[in-house]
């Protein structure tokens with residue numbers, strides 16, 4: 001059976017849990033306490049040299065880190081990842097967008113806000129906020145014309161961007177100000193086997209620590 005090395009409140013791990021649920025795949029979970037340093041042990045760094053979760057362990061013992069690579073691997077050959085080259089490239093385009101822009105704005109602001117680590121006055125916070133506004137505006141413009149991000153059907157591009165983008169309210173934004181994005185989150189929530197199980201940072205007494 002495949003194994004997901006995970007940290008409950010990680011929305012990068014949530015992406016994978018959501019897809020696994022929608023694929024009706026069995027898997028086991030190993031929790032890694034990232035704020036206690038469990039993702040930086042020599043043993044874990046052998047699984048992922050960057051020391052981050054999620055990591056998927058395949059049946060043959062191969063480790064696959066990076067949430068979007070895991071989504072692409074699991075979704076191959078399914079309705080969640082197009083075969084046609086251009087639609088496939090558009091799917092990847094939004095997954096790269098997610099890593100480049102959503103992670104460094106909304107995801108980081110959300111993490112720091114919910115764990116009490118946000119420095120409200122720092123220039124880097126202001127920069128992240130501006131980037132997050134650009135992200136939400138770009139999504140709102142695109143989703144004003146399409147129901148889903150790529151190929152106009154639900155795919156791993158939506159799973160990827162939704163996982164933090166859909167929680168922008170937690171990062172100090174108002175999704176209500178981006179109505180096309182808000183409507184898209186409702187369409188995602190209505191997908192078959194949607195997983196409504198966001199785990200709050202408050203379950204982890206160590207989450208106010210800085211990551212190594």
Ligand SMILES: N[C@@H](CCC(=O)N[C@@H](CS)C(=O)NCC(=O)O)C(=O)O
Nearest residue numbers: 010012034039052053054066067211
């Ligand atoms: N690009 C990576 C980012 C993963 C990531 O940043 N994971 C965080 C949790 S959401 C983590 O494991 N942090 C632990 C650390 O940096 O030590 C992905 O998409 O999987």
